Amino acid sequence: MQKRLLMPEQLPQDRIKNFNEVALGYTEDQAVAEAKRCLQCKKAPCMPGCPVEVDIPGFIKRVAGRKFPEALDILRKKNNLPAICGRVCPQETQCEIVCTLKKKGEPVAIGRLERFAADWGRTHSSPITHNQSSNTRLKPLAAVIGAGPAGLTCAGDLAKTGWDVTIFESLHAPGGVLRYGIPEFRMPRDVLDYEIKYVENLGAEIKPNIIVGRTVTIDELFATGYKAIFIGTGAGFPYFLGIPGENYNGVYSANEFLTRANLMKAYKFPEYDTPLRIGKKVAVVGAGNVAMDSARVARRLGAEKVCIIYRRSRSEMPARAEEIHHAEEEGIELDLLTLPIEIIGDDKGWVKQVKCLKMRLGEPDDSGRRRPVKIDGSEYLEDIDTIVIAIGQGPNPLLLSQTPGLKLNKRGNIIVDDITGETSLEGVYAGGDIVTGAATVIEAMGAGKRVARAINEKHG
Amino acid sequence: MYKILNVKQLSEEIKSMVISAPEIAKKAKPGQFIVLRIDENGERIPLTINDFDAKTGSITIIFQEVGKTTRKLGMLKKGDSLIDVAGPLGHPGKVEKLGTVVCIGGGVGVAVVYPEVRALKEIGNTVISIIGARNRDMVILEDKMREISDELHVTTDDGSYGRKGVVTDPLKEILMKKKADLVIAIGPIIMMKFVCLMTKEFDVPTIVNLNPIMVDGTGMCGSCRVTVGDETKFACVDGPEFNGHLVDFDELTNRNARFLNEEKEPCRCKKDS
Numbered sequence: 052m053q054k055r056l057l058m059p060e061q062l063p064q065d066r067i068k069n070f071n072e073v074a075l076g077y078t079e080d081q082a083v084a085e086a087k088r089c090l091q092c093k094k095a096p097c098m099p100g101c102p103v104e105v106d107i108p109g110f111i112k113r114v115a116g117r118k119f120p121e122a123l124d125i126l127r128k129k130n131n132l133p134a135i136c137g138r139v140c141p142q143e144t145q146c147e148i149v150c151t152l153k154k155k156g157e158p159v160a161i162g163r164l165e166r167f168a169a170d171w172g173r174t175h176s177s178p179i180t181h182n183q184s185s186n187t188r189l190k191p192l193a194a195v196i197g198a199g200p201a202g203l204t205c206a207g208d209l210a211k212t213g214w215d216v217t218i219f220e221s222l223h224a225p226g227g228v229l230r231y232g233i234p235e236f237r238m239p240r241d242v243l244d245y246e247i248k249y250v251e252n253l254g255a256e257i258k259p260n261i262i263v264g265r266t267v268t269i270d271e272l273f274a275t276g277y278k279a280i281f282i283g284t285g286a287g288f289p290y291f292l293g294i295p296g297e298n299y300n301g302v303y304s305a306n307e308f309l310t311r312a313n314l315m316k317a318y319k320f321p322e323y324d325t326p327l328r329i330g331k332k333v334a335v336v337g338a339g340n341v342a343m344d345s346a347r348v349a350r351r352l353g354a355e356k357v358c359i360i361y362r363r364s365r366s367e368m369p370a371r372a373e374e375i376h377h378a379e380e381e382g383i384e385l386d387l388l389t390l391p392i393e394i395i396g397d398d399k400g401w402v403k404q405v406k407c408l409k410m411r412l413g414e415p416d417d418s419g420r421r422r423p424v425k426i427d428g429s430e431y432l433e434d435i436d437t438i439v440i441a442i443g444q445g446p447n448p449l450l451l452s453q454t455p456g457l458k459l460n461k462r463g464n465i466i467v468d469d470i471t472g473e474t475s476l477e478g479v480y481a482g483g484d485i486v487t488g489a490a491t492v493i494e495a496m497g498a499g500k501r502v503a504r505a506i507n508e509k510h511g
Numbered sequence: 512m513y514k515i516l517n518v519k520q521l522s523e524e525i526k527s528m529v530i531s532a533p534e535i536a537k538k539a540k541p542g543q544f545i546v547l548r549i550d551e552n553g554e555r556i557p558l559t560i561n562d563f564d565a566k567t568g569s570i571t572i573i574f575q576e577v578g579k580t581t582r583k584l585g586m587l588k589k590g591d592s593l594i595d596v597a598g599p600l601g602h603p604g605k606v607e608k609l610g611t612v613v614c615i616g617g618g619v620g621v622a623v624v625y626p627e628v629r630a631l632k633e634i635g636n637t638v639i640s641i642i643g644a645r646n647r648d649m650v651i652l653e654d655k656m657r658e659i660s661d662e663l664h665v666t667t668d669d670g671s672y673g674r675k676g677v678v679t680d681p682l683k684e685i686l687m688k689k690k691a692d693l694v695i696a697i698g699p700i701i702m703m704k705f706v707c708l709m710t711k712e713f714d715v716p717t718i719v720n721l722n723p724i725m726v727d728g729t730g731m732c733g734s735c736r737v738t739v740g741d742e743t744k745f746a747c748v749d750g751p752e753f754n755g756h757l758v759d760f761d762e763l764t765n766r767n768a769r770f771l772n773e774e775k776e777p778c779r780c781k782k783d784s
Contacts, residue, residue, distance in 0.1 A: 221597065222729075223548055223594070260597040261597075262597060266598065287729075287731040291743065298736055298737075300766060300768070304734075307726060307732035310727065310732050315554060324553050324579060325554040325726075326554075326773035400762065447748075448748065449730050449748055
């Protein structure tokens, strides 16, 4: 069986000096060759693996036949943001894991092909505008709170089905985690801008700088005529370790670190005004995708040594294999089975050391992963001057605390109906990380899609 | 874009700016702040709302030109625009009828305390105000403060105006003479720290309004975390007002010095060019 085609990448020694995209994408010939590996299975086991229901064999068939615009049309029918999904979806645990080819060898590179088709469209044509409904009746108003993956998807789908949609975004630029969290070397900003423009072209209006809960409340939105409201505010509240010394200078939440670098472009300081001070030795606590992103940003900002500190072992690391691989190629060290217990500062309040304990793996815990157990007497000090805490994010309480009657679970996430996404408030829906806790871009998009359908059925 | 409707120089380093922001003007309450960005390359900075007028759809900010963004802001004129203004953010200050309230504004902090003084007075409190400044030039809003206060004291560090000394001098005399139900102190960290040390001695509840370094201002980044009692709080969403007796001011001083070196650099470039 033919092997799946590798995607060209910037070499590690080059890319650690820039913020340009690491993965360079297939050429047309490479994409066609990879697409031809697809068996075009009748039952298409890949499709149920896709949270936004993309016709995977359909679009791959068009790529194989060099009908790239048709391939993109098929993608766009279900997915408003294919260039984004092609880059950040964990295909290896979704569509590709169930690919028939996987049983005997390597699955079709569905994600890379999706990325190829979307990129082809962006570089070969102006944004495709879907036929706006010719119906001149007054469209019902929908409000979407948060211009991240869930909100953009929900808004795009609502616009497609004839809603007049406004997206309220608290930051000055739309994209949510795609803009403040995911670095440019994984998600180039021209790609992101183009995908968002596409959603706007569908008819969704984006209003930045509106903090729903403060600038305007949900009740006020209903009073001004909105029929349905979707909350897609994500998981934007950073968790800290709760160990001594966490407020020393040089300790960042991953959110702060990445927001400064990505949204505010601190890596172009002083051309851009936002600073991001980084030391020679950087430790990132946590081992998810956000931790990998933080470590790789630190490397690009010139840190000599960057290490990931993680209390479990390699096989429990939640980051995608590809991200870990890229990080290691860039010289990021992994301090596994290591638990930070105290941050030590100098007399000016700056971090100078971190005190750690070594761990070993014990019996499996509730998550099914082997529980890390402290090894007595294994304490040691590590010299460090910057620490990034990347151990997860929770729901931001700002909107939730200003919306009486909205039922939350004990973690502070919104409780919704499993099928419709409706909350305890009539006409108010929610989806994405604000409901599930921090998960993936594509799962948030899937939720946005399901809610758009439910809203249209009930209120359309 | 958010149009600048007026700019007034209050002292050599302090300016007031009226900005068109109807949605914020409609919702703003004393003690709340905005986050603004001047231009496409700009950083996001928090500034407390000094005044707001729902009818004209405008808000007023008063700022001291100390960092690179406030200096850039100071170069803007009436008719210019800001690219982003978001708010109102933070919890509003609690306005309750308590009896006698001592309101202290240090430096540009007078601009922050002013709307709270007005609200506290309107609800029927006796308000004793203290303005502290480095020198005569830095005393701002004296007339406006006098108008809404039952009593006003002014101190300057160098004695060039009012009484020579610091705000805790008149504060001590006031607290020795009569019972105050609340003290509100807004100004430099060092001032708030010493006010709180004193009011603790006199056992008077004290509110401070903190202005740590923020990025988003909505609880997302944690840049503004501050230790209050045994807990870490985010000033943007948990504050910006806190029980001053519980705030770790020394930590806040350190944290606000995080980017001092970076603050200097681009500004030098701008002034040189």
